[in-house]
Amino acid sequence: MSIDNTEVIRQGYDAHARRDFAAIFATLHPEVEFVQTDLVPWGGSHHGHEGVREFFGKLNARIETQVVPEEYVEAGEQVAVLGHIQGKVRATGHEFTLRIVHIWTVRDGLVTRFEAYIDTPAMLRALAA
Template sequence: MGLIEANGNAPADVVRRQYLASAAGDLAALRATLAPDVEWTEMAGFPLAGTYRTPEGVTSNVMEKLGADWEGWAAHDDQYVVEGENVVVLARYTAKHRGTGKQLNARVVHHFVVRGGLIVRFEQFVDTALVRDAAQA
């Protein structure tokens, strides 16, 4: 995709800032990428399945819980496909479950919709069986 301008408002730039903030554990910076009425959907079968609204709702119900349950949780944004306000990211999750000690390495696809420099919608697609298996003894 090339270099991404760190402070740009192009859809891919906004999404990249979200991944960087997540990787740094900077939840305030992550919330700054989300629209006030964001709809953030974690896939059915994922431990945190559901749709969360508001930047605070997303970080408290998703990022903070992932950090509590998984050591080193990371979403690696490997490849971007951009069409207008739609940004699809081919990514990977890596982590170690705190309860079981099992490693997770799962491919994932994230679909973002970015309007006005903010993420308004997110949908996750992941092999939930891999996540479940790492979380079960």
Template sequence: MNKSAQNQHQDDLDVVRAVYDFVNGTNPDGASLADPEITVHQSEELPWGGSYVGLEGFRRFHLAVSSAIHSEVEIESLFQAGDRVVQSGRTRGFVRATGKPFDAREVHIWRVRGGRIIDLEVYVETPLMLEALKP
């Protein structure tokens, strides 16, 4: 791999880390790393699931998730895979409506272009989350 490609991969990893800092509440400017044409996809089985497009879609996705649950992501692995950044880890927190705790495995697949997130696929241990969301 040439030096330029190595630098780009490191830059992509740094962008994704900055977004996790936003998700975990330590980087208030993290949302600015979303490309205006961003797409976000999550399993439609979850209440906030579906596909979201553009900055408004990204905001709706973030609001839907953060209104339903409080969670923090623990990164267990973060690596470059071609033009994607893959993160596997855990999401831990509680359901806002009931206070019920959860600890679920999850994987996020990111695409970064020009220092901004252009695509995010979110996979979470769905049966566990659905059980936690029950009243």
């Protein structure tokens, strides 16, 4: 029995909360694409597992975060996740909380695309504080 797209995404967030990156990568298609505004230091378009490793490396070098999903909206292959992130800037210890919208595309049980939308002005202020 296959799991639905929302459950694939829930499992990914649970793995992230445990910092279980092997479990995260098990949910990602080999040609996955991660996209976030290039206004943040870890932003841009990251392709394949190597690109996702680069994304997480840049992200985790600058901030420590916990994603808190509040609502899942499934629309065919896409799953929108509304919620917030709580975190801390590693360089300064400055804490932040900001809203997020994540758009995931799932095909045949694997994530093929991830788009991260965050309160970018608030994130930039936190990084500068």
